[in-house]
Amino acid sequence: MSDDFKWDADNEDIVQHSVQGVAAYRNGYGTITIRQERGWEDDDDLIVVLTDDAARRLAEKLKDLINSRQA
DSSP: OOSOOOOOTTOTTOSOOOOOOEEEEEOTTSSEEEEEOOOTTOSSOEEEEEOHHHHHHHHHHHHHHHHHHHO
16 A cells, blocks of 8 residues: 555545534524634634624625536
8 A cells, every 4th residue: 555645635435525513503692603613733623703794795605606616
């Protein structure tokens, strides 16, 4: 078995790429939290906290990015 295995996205031998879970919820302060499950090398989950206005701008930006890829 080779120790130089390549985990690149274009490696056709890989049948399942690793993906951490992502959650979105309103926290106890009323702002929106986006949380990504920690990876094996991380000590904590990754957390982004947004106001409602910032979350709306993010949602619009994400929609723009998705729509631009479909064009």
